[in-house]
Amino acid sequence: MGRRRFTKTRIVNTGNVKDRILGVVLCGGKSSRMGSNKSLLPHSDGGRFIDHAIDQLQAVCAEVCIAGAANEKPVDLNHVFLHDNVAFQGPITGIISALQYASDNNFAACLVTPVDMPCLTHVHLTTLKSVWTANRVLTCAIDETNRLQPLIACYPIATLPLLKQLALSDDRSLYRWIATQPHQTVLIPSDAARNVNAPDDL
Numbered sequence: 001m002g003r004r005r006f007t008k009t010r011i012v013n014t015g016n017v018k019d020r021i022l023g024v025v026l027c028g029g030k031s032s033r034m035g036s037n038k039s040l041l042p043h044s045d046g047g048r049f050i051d052h053a054i055d056q057l058q059a060v061c062a063e064v065c066i067a068g069a070a071n072e073k074p075v076d077l078n079h080v081f082l083h084d085n086v087a088f089q090g091p092i093t094g095i096i097s098a099l100q101y102a103s104d105n106n107f108a109a110c111l112v113t114p115v116d117m118p119c120l121t122h123v124h125l126t127t128l129k130s131v132w133t134a135n136r137v138l139t140c141a142i143d144e145t146n147r148l149q150p151l152i153a154c155y156p157i158a159t160l161p162l163l164k165q166l167a168l169s170d171d172r173s174l175y176r177w178i179a180t181q182p183h184q185t186v187l188i189p190s191d192a193a194r195n196v197n198a199p200d201d202l
């Protein structure tokens, strides 16, 4: 009798390709509290944080890219890597680069996730995507404490000029900005939105 081979379950892209959503993993920043690049931390599923984030987005998006600083690109990944045009200006820089790339390549929106939320899965992203698809307005996760999670969100291409303006303004808070915009929210468990910032969070 032959030995049974166990292979990692492949997540199938069940999304409608016509939706043309670009998945974006935000992996820039200083990781100063962690003291090392959070993208490369080992995930309990066997890969690294960045592999986990890519896998989850790949399940729901037509294409996945990575947005970060030039020196952060893991050499083994073939995904499009969008370099921040200004270093360490926060995640808004990565979202703007991704929306620009999405606009140039005929995508309708960017589904953004941070690299440092290891419990966020394609199940949450599928819900976010279906709510986006229903109305096609800025769609942002909220956790169980009712807090907006701007780094788990679907940004339509039309938000690109607005975000460019925001990046130049005195208050660059995505959190406060989204609250002023037409948007819809999707409830996700607080555990899914728990981010890992420091070694003690692991």
Ligand SMILES: Nc1nc2c(ncn2[C@@H]2O[C@H](COP(=O)(O)OP(=O)(O)OP(=O)(O)O)[C@@H](O)[C@H]2O)c(=O)[nH]1
Pocket (backbone or CB within 6 Å): 026, 027, 028, 029, 030, 031, 032, 033, 034, 038, 067, 068, 069, 084, 087, 088, 089, 090, 091, 092, 093, 094, 095, 113, 114, 115, 116, 151, 197
């Ligand atoms: N592309 C890009 N992503 C960023 C940038 N700053 C933070 N991020 C990402 O946004 C998410 C939240 O980052 P934070 O925890 O606020 O910041 P950090 O730089 O990772 O960590 P600290 O230095 O400890 O604050 C993570 O996925 C980061 O990789 C940036 O300047 N550019």
